[in-house]
C-alpha cells in the first residue's frame with residue numbers, strides 16, 4: 001500500500017502540517033469553528049482582524065448572497081486590541097495549529113500591536129492592508145505607502161510577517177515587490193473584491209454599509225490571476241486567498257504559484273470541504289501532470 005505523502009511545509013518561517021489556511025474573518029479565533037471542523041487537520045488559522053481601538057462595524061444587513069458569492073460589509077467589527085491581547089492571544093498557543101494574528105491600522109498603531117504580540121501567542125502576523133468596508137488609513141493603495149507602512153511594522157517585530165494585499169489587478173506585482181522590499185516573509189493574495197448589490201424592490205443597496213467585498217467561488221479565477229502575477233514579481237511564499245471551495249480550486253491555487261491555500265467563505269457553506277481537498281493535495285503530490293483523478 002502506498003504511504004500518504006507528507007504535506008508539511010515551512011511557510012514564511014512557520015511550520016504548517018499542510019498548506020490549508022483558515023482565512024481571516026471566517027474562522028474567528030478558533031473557538032467557534034472548532035465545533036464544525038477538526039482544527040488539527042489545517043495548516044494554520046488567521047484570526048479575525050483586530051484594530052487598536054474597538055470598532056462597532058457597519059450597520060446591518062452586513063452580508064448579501066450573490067450568484068456563487070457573498071458580499072460582506074462587516075466593517076472590521078472587533079473588541080479592540082487591548083481585549084484581544086488580554087482575552088484571546090494567551091489561548092492561541094493551546095490550539096492544535098499555528099495561529100496568525102491579523103491586524104489593521106495606521107503605522108504607529110500597527111507597530112504597537114506588532115510589538116505587543118511578539119511572544120504573546122501568535123506564530124505570525126498578517127497585516128490587513130485592504131478592507132473594502134472601511135476607509136482611510138486602513139486602505140493604503142500606493143506601493144510606496146505600503147512599503148513605508150510595512151517597514152515600520154517590520155522594525156517592531158521579529159515574528160513572521162505576512163502582508164495581505166488588496167486585489168489591485170494592475171499593480172499587484174508592484175505591491176508584492178513593496179512588501180518584499182519592506183522585509184515581509186510572505187503574502188496573502190488577496191482580500192475581497194470591492195462590490196455592490198441592490199434590492200430591486202426597495203431600489204436601494206442591500207448592505208447597510210452600501211458597498212462591501214465579494215468572496216466565494218465567483219472570485220476564484222480572479223484570485224488565480226492575482227496569485228500568478230504576484231508570483232511572477234516576487235519569490236515570497238503566498239497564501240492564495242479567494243474562492244477556493246473544492247479540490248480543483250485548491251490544486252489550481254498551487255498551479256498559479258501559491259504555497260498555501262486559503263479557505264474562507266467555503267467555511268460558511270461547506271465547512272468539511274477540507275477533507276476532499278487534503279486528499280486531492282496528496283494525489284497531486286504523488287501524481288504527475290494529467291494523472292490526477294478528476295472531481296466526480
Ligand SMILES: Cc1cc2nc3c(=O)[nH]c(=O)nc-3n(C[C@H](O)[C@H](O)[C@H](O)COP(=O)(O)O)c2cc1C
Pocket residue numbers: 023024025026048049070072074076102128164190191192214215216217219241242243244262263264265266
Ligand atoms: C464574512 C467575512 C469577513 C471577513 N473578514 C476579514 C477580516 O477581518 N480581515 C481580513 O483580512 N479578511 C477578511 N475577510 C476576507 C477573507 O479572509 C478572504 O480573504 C476572502 O473572503 C477571500 O477568500 P474566500 O473567497 O475563500 O472567502 C472576510 C471575509 C468574509 C466573507
